[in-house]
Amino acid sequence: MAIQPPFLHSAGGAETVTGSCHYVDLGDTRLLVDCGAFQGGRTLEARNREPFPFDPMQLDAMLLTHAHLDHVGRTPHLIASGFDGPIYCAPGSDAIAEVILRDAAKIAWEDYERALRRARRAGREADVEPPPFDERDVEQVLAALRPVPYDEPFTVGNVTVTLHPAGHVVGSAWIDLDTPAGRIVFSGDLGNRESLLHPTPDRPGPARAVVCEGTYGNRTHRSREATIAEFRDVLARAAESGGRVLIPSFALERTQAVLYEIHHLQLDGEIPGIPVFLDSPMASKMTAVYRQHAHAFRDEVRELNGNGGDPFTPPHFHATVSADESRALNDLDEPAIIIAGSGMMTGGRILHHLKHHMWKPDTQLVVVGYQARGSLGRAIVDGAKHVRIYGDDIAIRGTVHTIGGLSAHADRDDLDHWLAETGDARVYLVHGEVDVLDTYAQHLKQAGRNAHVIPDGRPITL
Ligand SMILES: [Zn+2]
Incomplete structure (x- = not known):
């Protein structure tokens, strides 16, 4: 039987910085890399309530690159939408996710109650929607988290998954997927090589495709x-x-x-x-x-x-x-x-x-x-x-x-360094403003790389 080419549908984090959520369909195995919240204004945040463009019940597992809200914030919604598999992450991300999600649920309900009181006085309480999840959904996310040590491969369906330190925050990982169609790498958020706390992240080897963040692909940090x-x-x-x-x-x-x-x-x-x-x-x-x-x-x-x-x-x-x-x-x-x-x-x-x-x-x-x-x-x-x-x-x-320079994100040179050993892998850019991602894609193309910006909401073949 022919091997199906991997198919990727980004439901967030494409052509924007927040809401990271990447669905990967390998035929036999279906994975989700991150399920983050959109942040920054009403229009964007309204997307946190939308149904997912894939069936959460069909997922074999979710892989969490790290527990910032823009990578973990929609997991309660994912579970409320029927997902009942494991959520794999590196050690530390489970504890951080707990603090972040409980805080997010608390703030969302406080905001809702305040908005409801105001709407009642105006006779418009029907206009106020409750948050898409509550404490119980958060509890279910916490119960689904499975910390796995760095550099120790594990399998999900017919994919071998390995988490590697990404140097961004405690528990951050870039993810290596060894699939029947070849190696696919997700960068998650990558750290700054000049970080005060974290060592320089390891680099991936040759791959079929790399889905890489580009938050600061247009600038360099100070030393x-x-x-x-x-x-x-x-x-x-x-x-x-x-x-x-x-x-x-x-x-x-x-x-x-x-x-x-x-x-x-x-x-x-x-x-x-x-x-x-x-x-x-x-x-x-x-x-x-x-x-x-x-x-x-x-x-x-x-x-x-x-x-x-x-x-x-x-x-x-x-x-x-x-x-x-x-x-x-x-x-x-x-x-x-x-x-x-x-x-x-x-x-x-x-x-x-x-x-x-x-x-x-x-x-x-x-x-x-x-x-x-x-x-x-x-x-x-x-x-x-x-x-x-x-x-x-x-x-x-x-x-x-x-004080500049305290960024937790890779700059252009850090990204170049991290991508340097991926051979002729196609590079798909996510997690950045469109103009920044376009600039970095141009920079990669000038260096002879096959680089693309992943379109928002449109599936692609990797
Ligand atoms: Zn982050």
Whole structure:
């Protein structure tokens, strides 16, 4: 019998950055790689409720590259739609998925109840739809997760699957599928070779096809050395000013990279040993997962782990749990570094720190992540002199610093390096804005590669 060519249908993550969800049909075996949520605006988020363009009941298994919401967020919907197979992932992704999905379900239901109350007052409650999943669906996802160690092949139908470290976040994997039609590789999200925490990911060998992310296929990041030097200078100057140092940060990966670097710089005496507060219960949970996986980090991080006990706990470290403890930080009478979410300052505890301190000239705001257009963080980085926080007019008199280079994503050179040994494999680009993916596809073609951008919502033969 002739071998059927593999067929791929992307139901998200194609021609866009979020919603990663790739259905692979190999004839006898049907797999789903990731099942993430669309994020960033109503039109896109409405797609989280749509039926899948494949039959979830016919899937043999799902493979999860990592537990960011844009890769795991629609798994409860997948299960509510009839999927009842295993979800394979690398160790760590199971624990992170639990934190991310419980948080997403909680926020979705709180938003729904708020919208419903408002709609009731307007007599339009029929217009408000409940979230596509609830806590029970989340429980079922957690029960379906099957962590498998890196580099240990396992079989699903007639496919041999191997997960390899991807260096993006704890538990991130690129996936090698050894199929009757040849080898097919999925990159998932790939890490930055200049990551503070993760070693450089291994590279795949010759393949039939590589489905590769291209988030930053049009740019190059700064070096680790330059990033650390910049971070050190900003923190040293900030500590000198005697005021509050505020670091808005994403709970997963960025917070741990920041904690590790502060610890490292304080131990080396490069910055003063002022107290460090982690004011985010979610980031504290993620940090606990990172501690359990410290053996997998770069040598420098592991050494600190061996000598100091814990890379993510600087000498004067406090994690605040309750809202009261968080508020009490407002009255603190000494210089301190406060790390709090959300990363783009669109919600969370960072807002009350900004409200209480940004009007003071000795406050230092250290921005360590991307700020999307429309976010409060973007307005501040762009130089707003006044902003509104919780209805109050707040003057921005503190100093704003931005640190580049802390990206958890591969840049163009990292992607080239990772793809270098895949021979004449066809490269299919996903997970990027269309113009960025087009630019990277052009770059690959100029290097003699057979590169394509996967179309959104249209099946293709790999
Ligand atoms: Zn990711």
